[in-house]
Amino acid sequence: MISGPWGVGKDSVIACMKDRGLPFHFVVTATTRAPRAGETHGVDYYFLSKDEFAEMIEQDELLEYAIVYTDYKGIPKQQVREALLS
Numbered sequence: 001m002i003s004g005p006w007g008v009g010k011d012s013v014i015a016c017m018k019d020r021g022l023p024f025h026f027v028v029t030a031t032t033r034a035p036r037a038g039e040t041h042g043v044d045y046y047f048l049s050k051d052e053f054a055e056m057i058e059q060d061e062l063l064e065y066a067i068v069y070t071d072y073k074g075i076p077k078q079q080v081r082e083a084l085l086s
Contacts, residue, residue: 025083
């Protein structure tokens with residue numbers, strides 16, 4: 001697992017792993033912020049409404065979540081379940 005605060009270099013580590021052909025499963029973060037130009041739902045983030053995100057919290061479907069600035073970000077459990085089964 002690669003985890004760390006914003007700006008620590010997680011994307012750089014992942015890019016090196018890809019360049020070296022190392023096997024790994026990338027988990028896409030869910031967020032309530034609006035997509036930026038060029039971002040794709042399900043690739044860069046799962047873009048959710050605050051109500052959808054609240055439902056995931058209520059259903060205990062996030063490994064972790066936090067408020068970043070004024071939006072939520074979190075890791076959906078389903079992606080990890082699928083990775084562990086493969």
